[in-house]
Amino acid sequence: MTVIDFTAFIDRLATASGETILPFFRTSLGVDNKGADKGPGHGFDPVTEADRAAEAVMRRMIKASFPQHGIVGEEFGNEREDADYVWVLDPIDGTKSFISGFPIWGTLIALMHHGAPVFGMMHQPYIGERFSGDSGSANYRGKTGQRKLAVRRCATLSEATLFTTSPLLMNAEDRATFTRIEDKVRLARYGGDCYSYCMLAAGHLDLVIETELKPYDIAALIPIITGAGGIVTNWDGKPAQSGGRIVAAGDRRVHEEALALLNS
DSSP: OOGHHHHHHHHHHHHHHHHHHGGGSSOOOOOETGGGGOOSOOOEEEEHHHHHHHHHHHHHHHHHHHSSSSEEEETTTEETTTTEEEEEEEEEEEEHHTTOOOOOOOHHHHHHTTTTEEEEEEEEEETTEEEEEEOOOOEEETTEEEEEEOOOOSSSSGGGGEESSSSSSSSSSHHHHHHHHHHSSSEEEETTTTHHHHHHHHTTTTEEEEEEEEEEHHHTHHHHHHHTTOOOEEETTTTTTEEEEEOOOOOOOOHHHHHHHHHO
């Protein structure tokens, strides 16, 4: 069984999750705070019925079609995570934007094989965009049609556009380290969640740096970026699928320069 066998099924997962989520978007839906029971300092970590419903739909479809596969999801935990094939699901990456009415969020679907991400999709059903990749190539589908994704060249940090969701999500030490990069780049912007990584793959920005990510935050995005010619690692330069502190770049020269500063 090869990755190509799964592409149509992943499209069906994306369609079903989008149809589940959209009736909730820009409505007065209830919001729970997953961080409330973790004590001071953990901040606001929202979850909605849209998150739960979309993940439940995808889980049911996976179990019906591939009962031997594992599932790792943000809302309902892990099942058979030692299986050869494991699905990693984030029903709404960017829930804070979602509950604020901004369409800067997406559904992340990753397929892992023996622990490595081999296919990923980011689906934004409100805008109608799908970004996908299998590490060998990456593709965009939207209202403007279909095209291959490719990162852009960028020789140095001084020419780079940098994104992070928010430095406030970093601890004090990591925030100070991040500032060293921020002071070097041409432009730094905040926000974006999964969209930042997709815009990097599309060649519109050069660097994304984040911390404290979970596997479901990043696994689907790795095959998209690498398929477009970019690179994603943790701050130590090691594989990023387990999450943690992440640096993604379109050009290896910028990635190397960023790693040097992050570890200096």
